[in-house]
Amino acid sequence: MTVANEAAQQWPARAERIAAASEILMADQIEQIDGNLYRVWSRSNPGAFYMVTRHGCECKGRYYRPHLACAHMVALRLLPLVQDAAAEMAALLAAQFSPEEQKRMEFGRYLVERGMVSERVA
Numbered sequence: 517m518t519v520a521n522e523a524a525q526q527w528p529a530r531a532e533r534i535a536a537a538s539e540i541l542m543a544d545q546i547e548q549i550d551g552n553l554y555r556v557w558s559r560s561n562p563g564a565f566y567m568v569t570r571h572g573c574e575c576k577g578r579y580y581r582p583h584l585a586c587a588h589m590v591a592l593r594l595l596p597l598v599q600d601a602a603a604e605m606a607a608l609l610a611a612q613f614s615p616e617e618q619k620r621m622e623f624g625r626y627l628v629e630r631g632m633v634s635e636r637v638a
């Protein structure tokens with residue numbers, strides 16, 4: 517993910533947490549609850565989640581290192597950049613392909629995601 521790579525280059529000391537945050541973002545593990553409050557699903561403990569804001573998190577990592585932003589908080593901070601990038605991509609796509617073509621591409625992705633066809637066929 518380009519956004520994460522750029523962020524990791526800018527803050528090398530945080531590269532590990534940025535990598536973990538990008539995994540969270542890529543896996544779509546963030547759910548907005550209300551305003552600035554989000555639920556972020558745990559990567560290591562399936563079914564578990566943490567309540568997170570940009571400035572706080574209830575996870576153990578944050579508890580033991582309260583002076584550092586944990587991966588969940590970093591993910592939230594990167595979220596607007598990822599959303600911008602996604603919106604940009606969608607706008608580019610909309611400008612380049614007809615709605616009919618876009619629908620076909622979406623359907624192709626749907627089939628690939630569910631393992632119904634291989635990437636090559638779609």
Ligand SMILES: [Zn+2]
Pocket residue numbers: 566568573574575576577578586587588589
């Ligand atoms: Zn956390």
